């Protein structure tokens with residue numbers, strides 16, 4: 001059976017018997033791979049070394065064929081990559097078995113790996129979005145200890161949940177998690193809905209997360225595709241459409257839907273994730289020890305370094321931020337941000353945000369503070385910070401004042417005095433936490449100096 005049978009669909013194929021879970025332990029990694037002879041044009045050592053050294057990937061988006069031969073190759077590859085999403089049944093089964101067997105032998109020991117509890121799986125999936133595994137692990141344990149069930153989470157005050165999330169970033173995830181917990185309690189009597197379709201209707205759960213929960217917790221044959229899986233599939237199946245394009249999305253979901261069919265859909269999905277996390281890395285994929293290298297068209301083409309095709313990114317807009325340190329003895333004034341938008345409902349120093357490169361003037365800052373009910377004078381710069389968010393860059397200037405009068409009548413519950421040495425359980429962004437920490441440490445230095453002076 002060769003890859004030239006491009007139009008053969010899964011339905012047309014003679015169904016092959018897929019091994020049972022117990023058979024998987026006997027599977028070795030060299031399950032007969034598909035015949036790549038019709039598509040391998042260049043597997044010379046130089047082509048292979050290019051595929052495993054992605055340091056040169058800086059110019060991936062500007063890659064152009066250097067010779068007529070290369071141009072022909074690329075045209076040929078582009079042709080082959082089109083309409084290839086109907087996988088040959090033998091190829092599909094062989095790939096699945098090899099990948100699952102590898103996963104079962106090599107998977108990392110992660111706390112959410114050995115549970116079928118949909119709540120715990122959901123929590124891990126939400127925490128892992130845009131966040132590294134090492135960062136997530138202590139949060140996952142703390143969160144589950146505090147809220148061991150959906151009921152416990154639904155009953156907790158949102159502010160407390162946001163505080164528990166503090167430091168993980170992307171706080172909207174925590175808000176939606178809390179909202180979804182309430183829906184599960186109110187509409188499903190606290191039982192996690194056991195189908196992909198129903199899970200997808202919960203707040204904050206998209207196609208990927210629904211696929212992960214349904215397949216891992218309920219063994220439902222549900223595919224998943226995230227950034228890692230886009231990368232793996234674009235390399236494995238030589239998908240040339242750029243990241244973020246509808247074409248890549250469509251092709252990837254079609255392939256994922258075919259790959260997940262069969263027993264152990266949860267293991268197959270986790271195996272794909274594991275492959276992306278440990279082997280098919282964004283930079284320097286370890287192709288030489290990859291369990292599915294025999295199936296990998298990107299590897300065979302020697303073009304792994306150029307896959308997936310990067311999307312053209314716009315530069316993040318720059319925003320100016322001016323923050324005021326208003327002190328009352330050891331305490332510092334924090335304000336709560338609005339319900340929607342950047343850092344929604346988080347606590348931070350009073351001040352203002354403004355798009356553009358022009359720094360916020362002291363007069364504008366003083367005026368903004370008056371709007372909070374604070375009358376200050378003689379601002380002095382305490383420090384400057386740069387902070388990078390997903391969609392914008394912040395240039396932050398922090399000021400202190402020789403004198404500040406707070407009008408108690410205008411201060412609302414959205415203001416709080418906090419001791420920076422002993423921060424209460426408040427939802428703070430990482431940059432606010434950093435600034436407060438530095439203020440606390442400069443206070444400590446100042447006190448130490450004063451004590452030395454008076455000795």
Ligand code: SF4
Pocket residue numbers: 232235236279280281285286287288290291292293296298299304
């Ligand atoms: S799937 Fe395997 S062989 Fe292919 S690019 Fe990724 S690591 Fe390399």
